[in-house]
Amino acid sequence: MNIPINLFMWIMAFLPIVVLLVLMIKFHWGATEAAPIGLIITVFTGLVFYKADIKLLASESAKGIWNALIIILIIWTAILLYQVADEAKAFQVIRDGMRKLLPNELLLVLAMGWIFESFLQGITGFGVPVAVGAPLLIGIGVLPLWAVVLPLLGQAWGNTFGTLGAAWDALAMAAGLEPGSASYLTTALWTGGFLWIWNLFTGLVICWFYGRGKGIKKGLPAVLIMSVIQGGGELLLGQMNTTISCFLPSCISLVVIMLLGRMKMYRDEWKIEDSPIMNRAFTESAKEEEKSDMNLLQAFVPYILLSALTLIVLLVTPVKNALEVVSIGFAFPETSTGYGYVNSAVECFSPLKPFTHASMFLFLSAMVGLIYYKKHGWIKEGGTGRVFAKSISMTMPSGIAVIGLVIMSNVMGGTGQTMVLADGIAGVLGKGYAVLAPIVGVLGSFMTGSNMSSNILFGDFQLTTANLLKLDVSPILAAQTTGGSIGSAVSSSKIVLGTTTASILGKEGEVLKKILPVTLIPALLIGVGLFVMIVLL
Amino acid sequence: MEEKSFFMTNAGHLTLAFIAIVIAFVVLLIGLNAASDGLCLLGFVLVMLAMLFSPFKKFILKK
Structure with missing residues (x-):
């Protein structure tokens, strides 16, 4: 391999990333429009230089395309599951069930x-928690x-680790x-550690937003328990x-927070009257909505099924082994550039195991949920068509x-x-690069809209940089995906x-x-912590 | 009737672009396995055209 490594070649390689950033941040293009432009520049640079x-x-x-198709399968089925629950007004x-169970605001x-x-x-992921969460929070009196x-x-x-x-x-x-x-396991360990810090920070920040010091004092025990x-x-x-x-800790935390609502510390009605995030006038004049005869447990049916299905298939080894027999992948020949940069041939590139893939669990849960809600009359005539049409409409741009x-x-x-x-x-930058590793992940998510795309875009880059600097690869990759996770906000x-x-589009x-x-x-x-741990210590 | 209106929407147009990309993927696989530069080029051009559809429509056709 004899690629000339000089400023010009570096700038040409960096150009598509800069163009992506400028188009999305300065000119407010969506990723659907900006990504093809970045791709064209990459292809041109690849061919000419x-x-x-x-x-x-x-x-x-x-x-x-093959890798993207596997990802799109998850996106579509995750959105399908959301649309099923949304159509049934689950x-x-x-929201109403939680209001009754948790008197502490x-x-x-x-x-x-x-x-x-x-x-x-x-x-689910892919923005679904934000899309679902915002109107629910407005419904309990949070300012839009x-x-x-x-x-x-x-x-x-x-x-x-979500979706x-x-x-x-x-x-x-x-x-x-x-x-x-x-x-793999070491990287997962570092990632888990970094994400734990971010998780704890999130809980405390929400308490701070709600009631500054008073909010943190009241919420600290709950935040600590949830974060553990x-x-x-x-x-x-x-x-x-x-x-x-x-997924599993999130399910457990959902049950535990309900139980916390029964504990002495949180079981009585409590609120900070002048909380800067609450709209008291709205809470009092909340509009009456059409009441559903669905109960909380029924609303969670597709999610309970998804939990059961995922756990059974992934944790019961004989079932997993039997289902993993079917595997789809393609062979690719060896390729090389004029500078002798070689991409080795592969027998079976990135094989998809459809019956143990996350999209299969999501799809089956969505379908059973659809049938269940329909049987109870919560999905009306034409609802099935709407569910599928909306899921495709939401999936295609991303x-x-x-x-x-x-x-x-x-x-x-x-x-x-x-x-x-x-x-x-x-x-x-030398080893000082470690300080910037999470920021690269944040940048990737900011540009592309997802932690996953950030990892696809910069995962290989972080790995190559870490190897060149002789830095421990695992914490650098962990910093990449933690940055991606933070950047998703x-x-x-x-x-x-x-x-x-x-309903505050434009803000x-x-x-x-x-x-x-x-x-x-x-x-x-x-x-900074990463730099201290892997460079200075 | 409903199907026709879907393909007139932005999501419908992107769905068509997606279908074109899937077809291009098949052409690329055949081209690579048959070591045919012609098919590789055809598949690659199809991918690029399908990818560029969205920015072309938004920033050129609509203006």
């Missing part, structure tokens, strides 16, 4: 703005702007971490099964963006651009989803202003 041929571009594009039942805000979002993130801010924060910690581990799988795929290997369950549970389960390491970003990442990696980028940064697509369902800038400081500070602190 990195001496790629059509075979290499075709091979990397096909690999990218989320209204969940701070605990109710924590439950509806953090714990319920965590639960939804554990299964804060009703968008709280779910954005509440869902963020679960972005790496049944989709973003984590993307990181493992981009960085070539073999499931079960020592590096969520953050600690995720850290532990990450060593056993990454698919359920966010689907096209994911395809563009994954192909872009693959072409950058396959032509040697990622390697040149990493080499340049390593040469200039400031992703423009999720903010727009929230402002849309909270995205105000939401961003509130949320930016509480995301950048922990990301920087994690970077």
Whole structure:
């Protein structure tokens, strides 16, 4: 391999990322429109300056499409599950049920703005917790702007291992971490540790927003308990099964917060009258809605089924082994650039095991939920068609963006651009790069709208940089995905989803202003801590 | 009737682009396995056209 590593080649490799950033931040383009432009520049650079041929571009594009299709399967089925519950108005039942069970207003805000979002993130993700959470919070009297801010924060910690581990799988795929290997488990351990800090921070920040010092004092015991369950549970389960390491603790925390509502400390009515996030006038004049005869347990039926199905298939080894027999993957030939940068041939690239894939559990749960709700009359005539049409409408824009970003990442990696980028940064910043590792993850999520896409885009880059600097790869990759998780709170697509369902479209800038400081500070602190741990100690 | 109106929407257009990408994927796989540069080029161009549809429509067609 003899790619000339100089400033010009580095700038050309960095150009698509800069263009993506400028188009999305300065010109407010969506990822669906910006990703193809970034891709075109990557392809042009690959062909002209990195001496790629059509075979290499075709091979990397096909690999990218295949990886993207697997991701899109999860996106679509997650959104399908959400649409089924939304069509049956199950989320209204969940909101009313929680109001009755939690008389302490701070605990109710924590439950509806953090714990319920965590639960939804554990299964669905892709902005669904924000879209669902915002109107529910308005329904309990939270001001619309804060009703968008709280779910954005509440869902963020679960972005790496949530959606049944989709973003984590993307990181493992981009960085070539073999499931079960020592590096895989060490990276999961570091990630679990970082995410625990972020999770605890989230709970405390929500208490602070609700009632400053008084809010933290009242909420601290609940936040500590929730954080041990969520953050600690995720850290532990990450060593056993990454698919359920966010989902299971999130389910447990949802049950435990209900039990906390019965404890002496939280069972009486309590609120801070002048809380800056609450709209007292709205609570008192809340509109009457059409009452449903659905109870709380029935509202959760598709989610209970999803939990049972996931646990049985993934934890009962004979069942898992039997279902994993079916595997789909494609062979790819060896390709190389004019500079001798080689991509080895693969027999079976990124195989999909459809019967143990997260999308299968999501799809089956959605279908059973649809039949169940329909049988009880909660999904009316024409509802099934609406559910499918809305799920496709919501999936397609992010689907096209994911395809563009994954192909872009693959072409950058396959032509040697990622390697040149990493080499340049390593040469200039040296080991001080560790401080910036989480910020790169934040940037990726901000640009692309998801932790998963951030990992796809920058996972390989972080790995290559860490290797060049002779830094421990696992904590750098963990910092990448933790940054991606933190960055999911400031992703423009999720903010727009929230402002849309909270009916304050156009106030995205105000939401961003509130949320930016509480995301950048922990990301920087994690970077500094990482630098101290892996460089100075 | 309903199906026709869906494909007239933005989501419908993106769905068509998605279908084109899936077709291109098949063409790329055939091209790579048959070591045919022509098919590889055809598949790659199809992917690029489908990907560029959204920005083209939003920033050129609509203006």
